[in-house]
Every structure is written in structure tokens, then in C-alpha cells.
Amino acid sequence: xxxxxxxxxxxxxxxxxxxxxxxxxxxxxxxxxxxxxxxxxxxxxxxxxxxxxxxxxxxxxxxxxxxxxxxxxxxxxxxxxxxxxxxxxxxxxxxxxxxx
Numbered sequence: 001x002x003x004x005x006x007x008x009x010x011x012x013x014x015x016x017x018x019x020x021x022x023x024x025x026x027x028x029x030x031x032x033x034x035x036x037x038x039x040x041x042x043x044x045x046x047x048x049x050x051x052x053x054x055x056x057x058x059x060x061x062x063x064x065x066x067x068x069x070x071x072x073x074x075x076x077x078x079x080x081x082x083x084x085x086x087x088x089x090x091x092x093x094x095x096x097x098x099x100x
Contacts, residue, residue, distance in 0.1 A: 004071040005046035010062055019043050025061040032057035 016022055019039040026032050032053065034042075041047070042058075055066055062068075 002073040002075055003046070004073065006069055006071055007042055007058070010064055010068050014062060016062070022061065026057045028061075030057035030060040032060075 011017070011022060016025065019036065022043075023034060023036070023039050026034060034054065034057075055069075058069065059065060
């Protein structure tokens, strides 16, 4: 599974060109503050984790959804031996997963 962080594109689509402008919008529209280094980290790389409050503030400030900020590209594994669902189905002897 591949996730692409698209914050800069979402910002550009809304003509927001700087971290300080994003920070100001988050404060004004969502009442949420992030430090300059935290804003910079969001702009320069893909976050490994994010507080739900931060995601909510970004979405509120940018008038978007989390799906706008992240783009998912499924990765396909053609070899069923590497597929966890296939392994469980084979172990169960049918095409259904065992009950949890």
C-alpha cells in the first residue's frame, strides 16, 4: 500500500503558498496552533503519524477532507502465498476467513 501526502498540492489549489499562511488559517478557522517546526515538517515530508486534532484543524482550515490530503495507491501482490487473506482461507479450507 502506498500513501502519498498531498498537503502542498491542496494548499496550492487554494492559493496558500506558505507555512505561516497555513498556520494563520489553522488558528483563525480551527482555533488550533502548531509550532513553525511542526508546520515545516508537514510541508517537507510525509507524516508517519498525526493527531486527530491536527488532521481536523488542517481539514477545517483548508476546507478539505483527509482523502484530499492523502492519496492511496493500492499495491498488488500477484503471488497468493504472500497474501494474508489467501493464507487464512487455505488454512480454513474455504474462501472465507475464520471467525474472530
